[in-house]
Amino acid sequence: MTIPYRIYDVFTDTPMTGNPLAVVDLREQDLSDADQQKLAKEFNLSETVFLFDGTNPVHTARLRIYTPDRELLFAGHPTIGAAVALARDSVADGLSTGLVLMEEEVGLIRAAVNVDADQASRTSGFAEFDLVTMPKQLPWEPDKDDVALALGLSPHQIGFENHVPSQLDGGLPYFCVPLHDLDALNSITPNGPLFAELFNGGQNHDSVYIYTRETVNADSAFAARMMWPVGGSVREDPATGSGVASLSGAIVAFDAPMEGSHRLKIEQGFVMGRPSIIELELDIDPNGHLSASRLGGDAVCVAEGTLLL
Template sequence: MSATLRRARSVTSARRYAVYDVFADQVLAGNPLAIVFDADGLDDGAMQKIAKEFNLSETVFVLPPEAPGHAAAMRIFTPGRELPFAGHPTVGTAVALSDGGQPTDLSILVLEQKIGLVRCAVSREGDAAFAEFDLPRLPERLDCEVDKASFAAALGLGAHEIGFENHVPQLWTAGVPYVTVPVAGLDASARARCDGALWAEIAPQVDGIIADAYVYCRETVGHDCAFHARMFAPYLGIPEDPATGSAAAAFAGAIHHFDQPGAGSHRYWIEQGIEMGRPSRIRLEIDVEGGAITAARIGGHAVKVAEGTLFA
């Protein structure tokens, strides 16, 4: 190693990092997530630059918790901006922190996020780890006046391909806003392409944030899945995301609104990332009482695919 490189490294911090594939039970599938441990001393600008360096859909920075008994505080950055909450970073970080402790069949963790406290449970069967978390905010429907023809144009589809049964486009958020866009089936889903410039013109904004496109249909590839989905977020620097827990959280509202499940607990598997060659499976559970969602949970597997040292 040259003297120049040694001097450069001596004035930076060496921080552990790992990359996990989330919402998949094998490597090189699901949604990759970078996790930077021991992130003390990094300011907002440094975190944003590091997230851009990893260039994954999200990068997590793990910090000491503010409250005793909590596992960690975490901040979540896309290549373009910080998020208050996201699903695959929550699942991946919960599994990673559990990996760092004593192996147990079940671990309960509380993570501090910008949106609030997120309670997670991590369970293990052999080498596979599965994490599930309670939604910190239940889905809320917001006003959306854009017609389906405009959404169809932005997605490269015909207006007749938007919607199925009683499902129509709506705007939902459970911390991050999404336009949930139902399409006729797998063929329409496979042909969808998001025109970032056009989407930015027509998509609604929530607190200054452009809502991303969550395209879904009831036709699926996996026989045990209830929905097939794709998510496009050009505004965040993410042309397409292979698995999106925050979108599934918002989508819980659309499922309840259109399908009107009865009282009790309802489980749905959502497949995503298939068109990208990154097959993912997200488990969504919704508790319904008195015609309303009273609680919901997102779950999925996560596996470590890489680890190393970040000099920043």
């Protein structure tokens, strides 16, 4: 069995930065769920996305998304990478814009994609998709001292302005932890056992999205890091679209943006040497509620080949 695949760096237009992703095309082949999980573990990237024919013929593809350990209902950087990969194969010469319809476990996702289709540079593109669920608040009122201890920080570094730790679900749930400044964000030294206890105690997830208003780039709105416990250690992700989807709920709740459309850039991965930029657009209705939101970013192909299974 031969199966084509590509490796994309997502939320960047520069190879060897952003968040790497394996895109495996199973539209001409098939693998069992167990073998998909094994292959995701073999790639050992934060996520691997598998492309299948859509259940509806008008849809571009059906997606399955896996980490090395489990399947996900939704994730941002596989959605962006898959959209660019799917558009790359169907555009005409020159800069082309297309609409990609992708079936994910969380629902049908519509993505607008710009792909440079020149033969010399058919490696990159920009995709933006509508989030299918609005972020919702989940119960969580942690002690600030506990949060600080888990992150290896001081209590005064937790929170800024009126932002306080919260739990939100924008497609996948996250503990969202605001920090006072960029120095605090860069100084995080997780205490593995305390981190696992605080962010996995009786909850159905263990993902922590940590953010601050202070940024490296002048045109960014927030800088962020995403971490989760594994055994006695803590791992980090260089760019997390689903984390930004949940962060949008904190932005609406604590910043109360005015009516209209707001476009924001979120930095992530800078501490890891994998700088990433995630674009978030929020539509606020006259009552101050979030009526729609979109997530966008670049993706660049850095490798392609054939799996021999």
